[in-house]
Amino acid sequence: MISTQDWADTRLLWKYHQMGHSPQPCSVAIGLGSHDLGVADMAVELYERGMAPLLVFTGATSPTTRERMPRGEAVHYRERALELGVPSSAVLVEPRARNTGENITFSRELLREAGVEVSSILLISKPYEERRAYATARKLWPGVGIISASSPMTLDEYVDSIGDARLVIDMLVGALQRLLVYPEQGFMISQPVPEDVAEAYERLCRQGFTSRLLRDAAGQARSQMRR
Known part of the structure; x- marks a missing residue:
């Protein structure tokens, strides 16, 4: 009870857990993988609003997502974004990360290898993970602006x-x-x-x-x- x-x-x-940030245009939007496809939906919404020209989806699988997302969280997020009309050229996939620290570190490496200059990040997570994602990114990616975002749910x-x-x-x-x-x-x-x-x-x-x-x-x- x-x-x-x-x-x-x-x-x-x-x-x-929610940071209360207002979305602003950033260099890139990074969607953190999880069981929740709402993260991908929110990333697409922000992309369509012109808040970021590029989406990065990051995440492998976990015990809670292995059956629902057998191809990996980031891959399923990408498929969702393409279904919603985002061009494939605007989506990068980071398929290895298994925790928030790896989400940030591997996404940073991917963007560097792709030659994308990053001065600010729109960091998209589940609603109750906003502060954790922000605190992790501040530690592992100093020097860039970070705005936390999630689906606006009660x-x-x-x-x-x-x-x-x-x-x-x-x-x-x-x-x-x-x-x-x-x-x-x-x-x-x-x-x-x-x-x-x-x-x-x-x-x-x-x-x-x-x-x-x-x-x-x-x-x-x-x-x-x-x-």
């Missing part, structure tokens, strides 16, 4: 699209834990977590929304917030 307090805490995490709309409320909460909790743990490992920049968000995260952990937490790291994440 998901309580009223659980939902209130989840909404705090949902809002924090939490309720996203839960409906996934069809599993508890899984969504678990994913939001896991994403926040990584924002706390990964900076110390050099994977992303550190960002302040407001006290109400930290308290909401701790309550959700205590309520058992922990399936997406890194193993044995939940206690470490909570202790960091209390410092």
Whole structure:
């Protein structure tokens, strides 16, 4: 049973995970692979609005996408973009990345090899991955402007699209834990977590929304917030 307090805490995490950036024209748009084809749809929408002349889709497969996207996340994203009318000349595919750090690093290498000069990136992810994608790109690709974007969905709309409320909460909790743990490992920049968000995260952990937490790291994440 998901309580009223659980939902209130989840909404705090949902809002924090989103950067609130307004899309602006950038050198390139990079769509981060996942189970969610909405990332590709959003990339196409921004391309059609003239926000980027080139799309890069990045991602291999994972246990959650292997059956749905057997040819790889980036390949399926590209196919979706072509179906929606984007010319093949405006799409590059990076098919190897298996995590956010590799998404950024391999996309950077691909664009360099293609001779594309990049001064700014429109970084497109799932709604609850905006801040994680931004923090990772800031660490691994310094010197370029980064604007985070995702499908403009409410939490309720996203839960409906996934069809599993508890899984969504678990994913939001896991994403926040990584924002706390990964900076110390050099994977992303550190960002302040407001006290109400930290308290909401701790309550959700205590309520058992922990399936997406890194193993044995939940206690470490909570202790960091209390410092």
